[in-house]
Amino acid sequence: MIPTLEWLPEGVNFLDQTKLPHEEVYVLATDYKQVATVIRDMITRGAMAIGVSGAMGVAIGIDRSTATDIPTLNAEVAEICAHLAATRPTAVNLFWGIDRVRDLYNSLAAKNTPIPEIKLAVIALANEMYDEDIANCKTLGANGAALLPQEGTILTHCNAGALAACGYGSALGVIRAAVEQGHKIDVIADETRPYLQGARLTAWELMKDNIPTTVACDNMAAYLMSKGRIQACIVGADRIAANGDTANKIGTFGVAILAKEFGIPFYVAAPWATIDVNTAHGDLIPIEQRDRKEVTHSNGKQMTPDNVGIENPAFDVTPSKYITAIITERGVLTAPFEESIARIADAAILA
Ligand SMILES: CSC[C@H]1O[C@H](OP(=O)(O)O)[C@H](O)[C@@H]1O
Numbered sequence: 231m232i233p234t235l236e237w238l239p240e241g242v243n244f245l246d247q248t249k250l251p252h253e254e255v256y257v258l259a260t261d262y263k264q265v266a267t268v269i270r271d272m273i274t275r276g277a278m279a280i281g282v283s284g285a286m287g288v289a290i291g292i293d294r295s296t297a298t299d300i301p302t303l304n305a306e307v308a309e310i311c312a313h314l315a316a317t318r319p320t321a322v323n324l325f326w327g328i329d330r331v332r333d334l335y336n337s338l339a340a341k342n343t344p345i346p347e348i349k350l351a352v353i354a355l356a357n358e359m360y361d362e363d364i365a366n367c368k369t370l371g372a373n374g375a376a377l378l379p380q381e382g383t384i385l386t387h388c389n390a391g392a393l394a395a396c397g398y399g400s401a402l403g404v405i406r407a408a409v410e411q412g413h414k415i416d417v418i419a420d421e422t423r424p425y426l427q428g429a430r431l432t433a434w435e436l437m438k439d440n441i442p443t444t445v446a447c448d449n450m451a452a453y454l455m456s457k458g459r460i461q462a463c464i465v466g467a468d469r470i471a472a473n474g475d476t477a478n479k480i481g482t483f484g485v486a487i488l489a490k491e492f493g494i495p496f497y498v499a500a501p502w503a504t505i506d507v508n509t510a511h512g513d514l515i516p517i518e519q520r521d522r523k524e525v526t527h528s529n530g531k532q533m534t535p536d537n538v539g540i541e542n543p544a545f546d547v548t549p550s551k552y553i554t555a556i557i558t559e560r561g562v563l564t565a566p567f568e569e570s571i572a573r574i575a576d577a578a579i580l581a
Pocket residue numbers: 275276277278279387388389390391394395400427465466467468477478479480500544
């Protein structure tokens with residue numbers, strides 16, 4: 231298991247993903263503002279990882295508070311949650327993670343629970359969410375494995391692996407589960423400019439698992455598909471709307487169009503926490519715009535002329551019509567996605 235992040239008494243310890251694949255170094259965040267910086271600067275990244283990071287950020291903020299009364303702590307918790315929620319807008323998991331801990335806090339504060347007990351309870355919940363993520367990804371991995379070919383090459387985009395989660399991953403979780411079930415598959419990882427999650431992170435992860443991996447530039451997918459080199463595509467997600475439209479790393483939409491053109495199955499793998507039933511369709515999903523320097527520079531060296539215009543949307547939205555199936559720990563969803571999502575959402579409410 232890759233230790234993407236870990237709760238320690240001293241703080242939250244994050245594997246610094248900006249330094250991979252050549253350095254495995256950690257950043258210890260000792261307060262909630264440092265956790266927010268780790269998320270904003272993509273020292274840790276990936277929808278599931280930032281969801282649990284948000285939860286741990288709220289927990290550490292409450293744990294480090296010196297407030298001696300609930301009204302004072304209420305005001306601090308509001309600031310802690312707002313500060314963490316302002317880090318990145320697209321992955322709904324961040325807000326789900328923050329809200330789960332805040333809701334527990336509010337329920338305990340409303341009953342005037344002693345503050346030391348509240349601190350222990352929110353820390354326990356944040357760690358439960360860490361364990362839940364690993365269990366959910368293993369379940370969704372097993373749910374999706376049979377969809378992958380017994381033999382063949384799987385194209386991935388970005389990194390939806392252990393590094394995007396708490397140690398197992400969603401899209402790479404399905405690949406791991408398929409390999410564990412005996413599928414003879416290899417992976418072509420899109421490099422995924424500009425942060426290079428594929429070239430740096432997916433390649434690093436899968437090589438550690440001895441899964442044959444090839445890195446391809448983002449502009450090679452059509453050629454590889456046209457030559458019959460790809461038998462399936464699988465990606466993660468940062469927010470899935472109620473109709474199945476899916477926000478994921480920039481470039482995913484293009485891969486999905488190409489897959490449809492070439493008759494190649496295109497799978498999305500994501501825990502249920504990534505599904506946002508309150509967002510009706512993909513046009514409503516906020517798309518994060520990141521700093522121009524991520525595009526103009528590589529390894530600190532400027533590649534573009536000064537003052538050139540730059541585009542740097544961090545995500546795009548794939549309309550559900552391009553998606554073959556959405557793999558979750560609660561089952562595999564197929565079109566019409568509005569109905570399959572609502573059916574599982576309703577079942578969860580009735581349970
Ligand atoms: C399914 S979590 C991984 C997901 O998050 C990535 O974005 P970022 O690296 O900017 O956090 C990307 O969209 C992955 O698919």
